[in-house]
Amino acid sequence: MSAATDAFVSQNRDRLLNELKEFIRIPSISTLPEHRPDIDRAASFVADSLARAGMEHIEVIPTDKHPLVYADWMHAPGKPTVLCYGHYDVQPADPLELWTSPPFEPTERNGNLYARGTADDKGQMYMHIKAIEALRAVNGKLPLNVKFLIEGEEEVGGASIARYIAEHADKLRADVALVSDTAMYAEGMPTLCIGLRGLIYAEIEASGPMRDLHSGLYGGAAPNAVSGLIELLAKAKDDRGVIQIPGIYDAVEEPAPAERESWSHLPFSEADFLAREVGSGALIGEPDRSVLERVWSRPTFEVHGIAGGFTGAGSKTVIPAQAVAKVSFRLVPRQDPEKVIAAFRDWVRGNTPQGIQISVRILNASPGLVVNPEHPAIRVAAQAFGEVFGKPTVFIRSGGSIPVVGDFAAHLGIPTVLMGFGLPDDGLHSPNEKYKLENYYKGIMTIAHFFEQYGAGP
Amino acid sequence: MSAATDAFVSQNRDRLLNELKEFIRIPSISTLPEHRPDIDRAASFVADSLARAGMEHIEVIPTDKHPLVYADWMHAPGKPTVLCYGHYDVQPADPLELWTSPPFEPTERNGNLYARGTADDKGQMYMHIKAIEALRAVNGKLPLNVKFLIEGEEEVGGASIARYIAEHADKLRADVALVSDTAMYAEGMPTLCIGLRGLIYAEIEASGPMRDLHSGLYGGAAPNAVSGLIELLAKAKDDRGVIQIPGIYDAVEEPAPAERESWSHLPFSEADFLAREVGSGALIGEPDRSVLERVWSRPTFEVHGIAGGFTGAGSKTVIPAQAVAKVSFRLVPRQDPEKVIAAFRDWVRGNTPQGIQISVRILNASPGLVVNPEHPAIRVAAQAFGEVFGKPTVFIRSGGSIPVVGDFAAHLGIPTVLMGFGLPDDGLHSPNEKYKLENYYKGIMTIAHFFEQYGAGP
Numbered sequence: 050m051s052a053a054t055d056a057f058v059s060q061n062r063d064r065l066l067n068e069l070k071e072f073i074r075i076p077s078i079s080t081l082p083e084h085r086p087d088i089d090r091a092a093s094f095v096a097d098s099l100a101r102a103g104m105e106h107i108e109v110i111p112t113d114k115h116p117l118v119y120a121d122w123m124h125a126p127g128k129p130t131v132l133c134y135g136h137y138d139v140q141p142a143d144p145l146e147l148w149t150s151p152p153f154e155p156t157e158r159n160g161n162l163y164a165r166g167t168a169d170d171k172g173q174m175y176m177h178i179k180a181i182e183a184l185r186a187v188n189g190k191l192p193l194n195v196k197f198l199i200e201g202e203e204e205v206g207g208a209s210i211a212r213y214i215a216e217h218a219d220k221l222r223a224d225v226a227l228v229s230d231t232a233m234y235a236e237g238m239p240t241l242c243i244g245l246r247g248l249i250y251a252e253i254e255a256s257g258p259m260r261d262l263h264s265g266l267y268g269g270a271a272p273n274a275v276s277g278l279i280e281l282l283a284k285a286k287d288d289r290g291v292i293q294i295p296g297i298y299d300a301v302e303e304p305a306p307a308e309r310e311s312w313s314h315l316p317f318s319e320a321d322f323l324a325r326e327v328g329s330g331a332l333i334g335e336p337d338r339s340v341l342e343r344v345w346s347r348p349t350f351e352v353h354g355i356a357g358g359f360t361g362a363g364s365k366t367v368i369p370a371q372a373v374a375k376v377s378f379r380l381v382p383r384q385d386p387e388k389v390i391a392a393f394r395d396w397v398r399g400n401t402p403q404g405i406q407i408s409v410r411i412l413n414a415s416p417g418l419v420v421n422p423e424h425p426a427i428r429v430a431a432q433a434f435g436e437v438f439g440k441p442t443v444f445i446r447s448g449g450s451i452p453v454v455g456d457f458a459a460h461l462g463i464p465t466v467l468m469g470f471g472l473p474d475d476g477l478h479s480p481n482e483k484y485k486l487e488n489y490y491k492g493i494m495t496i497a498h499f500f501e502q503y504g505a506g507p
Numbered sequence: 508m509s510a511a512t513d514a515f516v517s518q519n520r521d522r523l524l525n526e527l528k529e530f531i532r533i534p535s536i537s538t539l540p541e542h543r544p545d546i547d548r549a550a551s552f553v554a555d556s557l558a559r560a561g562m563e564h565i566e567v568i569p570t571d572k573h574p575l576v577y578a579d580w581m582h583a584p585g586k587p588t589v590l591c592y593g594h595y596d597v598q599p600a601d602p603l604e605l606w607t608s609p610p611f612e613p614t615e616r617n618g619n620l621y622a623r624g625t626a627d628d629k630g631q632m633y634m635h636i637k638a639i640e641a642l643r644a645v646n647g648k649l650p651l652n653v654k655f656l657i658e659g660e661e662e663v664g665g666a667s668i669a670r671y672i673a674e675h676a677d678k679l680r681a682d683v684a685l686v687s688d689t690a691m692y693a694e695g696m697p698t699l700c701i702g703l704r705g706l707i708y709a710e711i712e713a714s715g716p717m718r719d720l721h722s723g724l725y726g727g728a729a730p731n732a733v734s735g736l737i738e739l740l741a742k743a744k745d746d747r748g749v750i751q752i753p754g755i756y757d758a759v760e761e762p763a764p765a766e767r768e769s770w771s772h773l774p775f776s777e778a779d780f781l782a783r784e785v786g787s788g789a790l791i792g793e794p795d796r797s798v799l800e801r802v803w804s805r806p807t808f809e810v811h812g813i814a815g816g817f818t819g820a821g822s823k824t825v826i827p828a829q830a831v832a833k834v835s836f837r838l839v840p841r842q843d844p845e846k847v848i849a850a851f852r853d854w855v856r857g858n859t860p861q862g863i864q865i866s867v868r869i870l871n872a873s874p875g876l877v878v879n880p881e882h883p884a885i886r887v888a889a890q891a892f893g894e895v896f897g898k899p900t901v902f903i904r905s906g907g908s909i910p911v912v913g914d915f916a917a918h919l920g921i922p923t924v925l926m927g928f929g930l931p932d933d934g935l936h937s938p939n940e941k942y943k944l945e946n947y948y949k950g951i952m953t954i955a956h957f958f959e960q961y962g963a964g965p
Contacts, residue, residue: 079821080819080820080821080822080823081819081820081821082820140823141817141819141823144719147718204822204823205821205822206822232724246723248723248824250822250824256787257787258785258786258787259785259786259787260605260786260934260937260938260939261602261936261937261938262784262785262936262937263907263935263936263937264807264809264811264835264837265704265706265837265905265906265907265908266690266802266905266906266907266931266935267784267785267802267906268802268807268809268837268906269748269792269793269801269802269805269807269837269906270780270785270790270791270792270798270801270802271785271787271790271791272785272787272788272789272790272791273809273810275810275811275812275813275832276740276741276744276809276810279737279740279741279810279813280741280746282734282737282741283737283738283740283741283742284741286734288738288860288861290727322728326720326725327716327717327720327725327728327729327730328716328717328718329714329715329716329717329729329730329862329863330730330861330862330863330864331730331861331862332728332729332730332862333728333729333730333860333861333862334727334728335727340728343727343728344724344725344726344727344728347727349722349726349727351722351726351731351734351824351826352731352733352734352737352816352827353722353733353816353817353822353823353824353825353826353827354733354815354816354817354818354823354825354827355733355737355813355814355815355816355818355830356813356814356818357812357813358810358811358812358813358833359599359811359812359833360812360813360814360831360832360833361538361539361599362538362539362540363537363538363539363663363870364538364662364663364664364708364811364833364835364870364871365538365598365599365662365811365812365833365936366706366708366809366811366835366908366936367811367812367936367937368809368811369810369811369812372813373818374733374818375816375817375818375822375823377722377822377824379722379723379726379727402746402791403746403788403789403791404787404788404789404790404791405787405788406787406788412821412822413822447723447724448723448724448725448726448727449721449723449724450723450824473724476718477721477724478719478720478721478823478824478825479718479719479720479721479825480718480719481718
C-alpha cells in the first residue's frame with residue numbers, strides 16, 4: 050500500500066507544492082501584534098486544508114491569544130490514535146535586507162523553497178495533512194485514528210495550547226503524538242529526535258539615573274544603566290561559556306554512556322559546522338565537552354538582544370537612564386525551571402551593580418525532555434523513515450525547545466515521535482530560511498508509511 | 508555706563524525673550540540628517556540677529572557639513588579684540604514622551620524657559636548678540652573690537668569649525684575668546700570655568716556568527732555578538748569605576764593642591780546631587796576621590812548606547828550576529844587623545860572574546876584644557892560677573908568638553924573666558940532642558956559689563 054501513497058505524492062508534486070506556497074505567503078508572525086489578521090488567516094487556512102483532506106470535527110478554537118485548530122478522524126476502532134501537532138505561526142523576518150528573495154514570497158532555488166516558515170514549521174506540519182490526504186485518496190480511509198491540534202503561538206511561548214491540553218485531556222486522548230518540527234541530523238540521514246532542551250525566556254530591565262544625563266557633567270559619578278546591565282550580564286558566564294550562576298548545574302544529568310557513545314559515531318566535522326553553519330572565527334563553549342554535547346545535553350545562558358541609550362547616527366553623549374535585554378536559559382532533562390528561575394533571581398539580586406535597579410520578567414518556562422527509543426511508535430517511525438530514505442535511522446537530541454512535548458507527557462501521559470525533515474542549515478529564525486523540496490515530498494511519504502505500519506500493529 | 512545697559516535689558520525684557528523663543532523654535536538637531544533645513548534656518552537666524560545688532564561683514568560660511576556664521580565690528584583701535592563663540596545646533600530631543608511641554612515650543616514655567624537648546628547653547632550664545640545690541644543702543648558704538656564665530660556642529664564633533672580656525676588664524680586673530688556654554692556652580696553664584704575635559708567618541712561593532720542563529724540549535728557552541736560586546740565592554744572598568752585599560756592614567760595630572768583645596772570649600776551636598784540631579788540609588792566612581800574630583804579632574808569611560816539582536820515585543824530566540832555600542836572617554840589636561848586611542852585599540856585587540864570580531868571607529872577626539880586664572884580677561888570677567896550677581900566669582904572646572912577652546916589655544920594662541928550662565932539642573936541633553944529666565948537677562952548685563960571693563964583697560 051505504501052507504494053500507492055508514494056505514487057500519489059509523485060503524481061501530485063506541483064499541486065502539493067503550490068498549496069504549501071499559498072500557506073507560506075501568509076505572514077503569520079505571532080510576536081508582532083500588527084500581524085494578528087494574518088494569524089487568523091493562517092488558522093483558517095489550516096482548518097480548510099484539514100477539511101479538504103477528509104478530517105472531521107474541525108474547530109478553530111479562540112484562546113486568550115492566537116486560535117488553535119482541532120480536527121479528528123476516529124473511524125478505525127481497535128487501532129491506535131496519533132495526535133498530530135504543528136504550528137502555523139512564524140518568527141519575525143528581520144533583518145529584511147539580508148533576504149535574497151522576499152521572506153513571504155516562497156521562492157524555489159537550488160532544490161530548496163526559501164521563505165520564512167518553510168522549515169519552521171509550516172512546511173513540516175503541512176506534510177501531516179498531505180499524508181492524510183494521500184492515504185484517503187488511495188484507500189478511501191485511514192489506517193488508524195488521527196487527531197490534529199495545531200497552534201499559532203509556538204514562537205511566543207505557547208501559553209494557550211499548554212492550557213488547552215491541561216484542560217482537555219479526554220478530548221485529546223491518544224497513544225502517541227507526532228511532531229515534525231526538528232531537523233534530520235544530515236542530508237539524507239533519517240533521524241528521530243529523542244531529547245529536547247527546555248527554555249526559560251526573560252526580559253531584564255536596568256534603571257540608573259532618573260533621566261539621561263550629560264556624560265561630561267556627570268561622568269565618573271553617576272551610574273549608567275547600560276553599563277550596569279552589561280556588567281551584570283557579563284558575569285553570567287566565564288570566558289569559556291560556563292554559567293556562573295550558583296545552582297544552575299545542580300540537577301543536570303550527563304547523557305547515558307551508550308547515548309554519548311552513539312553521538313561520537315555520527316558524522317560531524319567541527320570545521321564544517323564552524324565554516325558552513327556558524328560562520329564565526331571560532332566556536333565557544335565548555336572546553337571539555339564535544340560540540341554535540343554542548344548543544345544537546347548542556348544548559349545555556351544566552352543574550353538574545355540588548356538596547357539602551359543612544360544608537361542613532363552620529364554621536365550623543367548621554368549616560369543612559371534605562372536599558373533592556375532579552376535573555377534565556379536552555380534547560381536539559383531533570384532541571385526544574387522553577388528552581389532555575391529562583392536561582393537566577395537570587396543571582397541578579399546579589400550581583401546588581403551599585404546605583405542600578407534591575408527587574409526581571411519571566412516570559413515563559415518549559416522543562417527539557419527525553420523519550421524512550423524502545424516505544425513501539427518510535428520503533429515503527431524509525432522503520433518507516435529508514436524505508437523511504439534508504440538508510441538506517443539515527444537517534445539524536447536537539448538543543449531546541451518544543452514545550453508542547455512536555456505538555457503531552459504531563460497531561461496526556463504519551464510520548465512524542467519527533468520526526469523532523471528539516472536540515473541543519475535551514476536557517477530557522479534567520480534570513481533566507483529554506484526547506485529542501487525533496488524532503489517535503491519524501492516527508493509526506495514517510496508519514497503515510499508510519500501511519501500505515503503503526504496502524505497495522507506489531 | 509553699565510547701569511545704562513542694565514536698564515536697557517530691563518526695559519526690553521519681553522522683546523529679548525520673544526526673539527530668543529523664535530530662535531529656539533527652530534529644531535536645529537545637528538546629528539539627524541532630516542533636520543538639515545532647520546540647521547540652515549538657524550544659521551540664517553543667527554546671521555540676521557548679528558546684522559540687527561550692528562555687527563558687520565556678516566558671512567554664512569558653507570562647510571563640508573553645517574554652515575559657520577562669522578561677523579565682526581573692528582572700530583575700536585587700540586582696544587582689545589574679543590572673539591565670541593557659540594553654537595546654534597542642539598541635541599536630539601528623544602525620548603519625546605518624557606517632555607512636559609514640546610521640546611521645540613519654548614515654555615515658561617517656574618521662572619525657567621523649557622525647550623531643547625535653551626541652556627545648551629542657544630539661550631547662552633544669544634546673550635552675546637544681545638549684549639552687543641545693548642551697548643550699541645546705549646553708546647552708539649562698542650567699547651572694544653568684537654568678532655563672532657558661531658557653529659552648527661558642536662553636538663556632532665565640530666569638525667568644520669576646527670578646520671576653519673586652523674585655516675583662518677589671521678582673520679580670527681583676537682586677544683581672548685568668550686564662550687558661554689557652561690553652568691554656574693550653583694544658583695546665584697557667579698562662576699568662571701577654567702578647566703574642561705576632552706572627549707574621544709567611538710563606535711564599536713561586534714560580529715559573531717555570519718547570520719542570526721537559532722539559540723536552541725547552536726546555543727552552547729556558537730559565539731554571540733551581543734555577549735561578545737558585553738564581555739569586552741564590561742572589562743573596561745572595575746566595579747569601582749576605575750578604568751582597566753592599560754596606560755589610560757599614565758599622563759593624568761592631579762589638580763594643584765590649591766585648586767583641590769578651593770573645591771573643598773564649594774557648597775556641595777552629595778545627598779542633594781544624588782537625589783536631585785542624578786536620581787539613582789547610589790553614586791559610583793573612584794572611592795578615594797570626591798565627586799567634584801571625579802567629574803572635573805578624572806578621565807572616564809562611558810557607554811552611551813548599545814543595540815543588537817532582538818528587542819521587540821515578545822520573545823525571539825536568536826544568537827545575534829551583530830551588535831554595536833557608542834562609547835567615549837572624557838580626558839583631562841595632559842592626556843594625549845592619540846595615545847589614549849592607541850591604548851584603547853590595543854586593549855580591544857587583546858580582549859576580543861573568542862569567535863568575535865570587533866571594529867572600532869573613532870568619531871572625534873579633543874584634549875582636555877586648563878586656563879590660567881591670572882589672565883587679565885579672566886580677572887575682568889570675574890569682576891563683572893561678581894558685580895551683576897552681587898557675590899564673589901568662584902573658579903571651577905567642568906567635566907564637559909568644548910573642543911573649540913582647544914582650537915583657539917592651538918591655532919590663535921589665546922585663552923578662553925568660559926562665562927556660563929546655565930545651572931547644574933538644566934538638563935542638558937535630557938528631556939525638559941531649561942534655562943533660568945533671570946540668568947538670561949543678567950547674563951546679557953554681565954557680558955555688557957565685561958565688554959565695557961575689558962575695553963576700558965587696567
